[in-house]
Amino acid sequence: MAVAARRDSDELRSLREALGDQHDVALCDVADDEAARRWLDSVTARLGAPDALVHAAGPFFRAAESTADLPAWRRVFADNLFAVVGLAGMVAPAMRARSWGRVVVFGHAGVSTLRPPPTIAGWYAAKAALLAFARALAAENAGHGVTVNCVSPGVIETGGMDAAVFQRMAAQVPGGVAGRPEDVAALVAWLLSEEAAHVTGAEITVAGGWDLPRASYKSG
Numbered sequence: 001m002a003v004a005a006r007r008d009s010d011e012l013r014s015l016r017e018a019l020g021d022q023h024d025v026a027l028c029d030v031a032d033d034e035a036a037r038r039w040l041d042s043v044t045a046r047l048g049a050p051d052a053l054v055h056a057a058g059p060f061f062r063a064a065e066s067t068a069d070l071p072a073w074r075r076v077f078a079d080n081l082f083a084v085v086g087l088a089g090m091v092a093p094a095m096r097a098r099s100w101g102r103v104v105v106f107g108h109a110g111v112s113t114l115r116p117p118p119t120i121a122g123w124y125a126a127k128a129a130l131l132a133f134a135r136a137l138a139a140e141n142a143g144h145g146v147t148v149n150c151v152s153p154g155v156i157e158t159g160g161m162d163a164a165v166f167q168r169m170a171a172q173v174p175g176g177v178a179g180r181p182e183d184v185a186a187l188v189a190w191l192l193s194e195e196a197a198h199v200t201g202a203e204i205t206v207a208g209g210w211d212l213p214r215a216s217y218k219s220g
């Protein structure tokens with residue numbers, strides 16, 4: 001297995017220790033095309049061409065108005081969408097040639113409703129575009145043993161958000177409990193398995209019902 005992250009951290013160091021020398025844990029900004037290519041070449045030389053690509057990086061920004069921060073829009077599209085287009089372009093041809101491959105990308109639960117809160121319009125738009133791209137890539141590779149799926153989390157405790165904002169969001173999940181990273185990882189592991197060979201072009205939410213219409217909307 002090969003893991004790339006943009007910044008060194010205690011989590012990355014623990015992961016490197018836990019995985020040991022047989023795996024590759026490196027620093028790489030995967031939204032930088034040339035750096036991503038260099039990283040992938042070195043991984044391929046060491047471990048062979050990848051069977052699977054999981055892109056889980058999806059940084060976020062908030063702005064007072066949807067048009068307030070154009071540079072942040074560019075960055076969020078680079079991290080959430082263009083990095084995936086670039087990496088998929090590098091790995092999919094070899095997967096197709098071997099008639100086996102898996103691509104998993106990360107969307108956002110509720111994005112398919114296309115009802116973006118204006119304060120997160122840039123990130124939401126990048127996730128909507130990513131879902132469209134994932135479906136196009138799935139269609140292109142269908143019948144070649146290569147599946148492409150989108151995992152869409154709702155409110156998951158990954159520690160990246162302001163604690164008060166996160167608590168308010170978790171309270172909106174039916175049952176009042178945020179999801180755990182393990183809930184998402186279990187789905188990703190299944191999508192990478194042989195059992196999921198017939199699942200492609202799917203968006204699967206892990207949101208505990210957060211993205212569903214509220215029961216109180218029912219008439220009567």
Ligand SMILES: NC(=O)c1ccc[n+]([C@@H]2O[C@H](COP(=O)([O-])OP(=O)(O)OC[C@H]3O[C@@H](n4cnc5c(N)ncnc54)[C@H](OP(=O)(O)O)[C@@H]3O)[C@@H](O)[C@H]2O)c1
Pocket residue numbers: 004005006007028029030031032055056057058059060079083106107108109152153154155156157158160
């Ligand atoms: N957590 C949630 O509740 C939630 C909800 C909806 C959707 N999602 C989506 O689910 C995915 C995982 O969530 P998360 O909260 O763990 O996401 P995240 O905050 O984007 O973090 C994932 C990791 O990706 C790294 N990263 C970001 N940009 C990178 C780049 N260009 N190259 C290499 N590494 C990069 C981050 O490192 P840095 O520290 O360097 O940024 C971080 O270690 C994301 O796509 C996110 O948008 C999450």
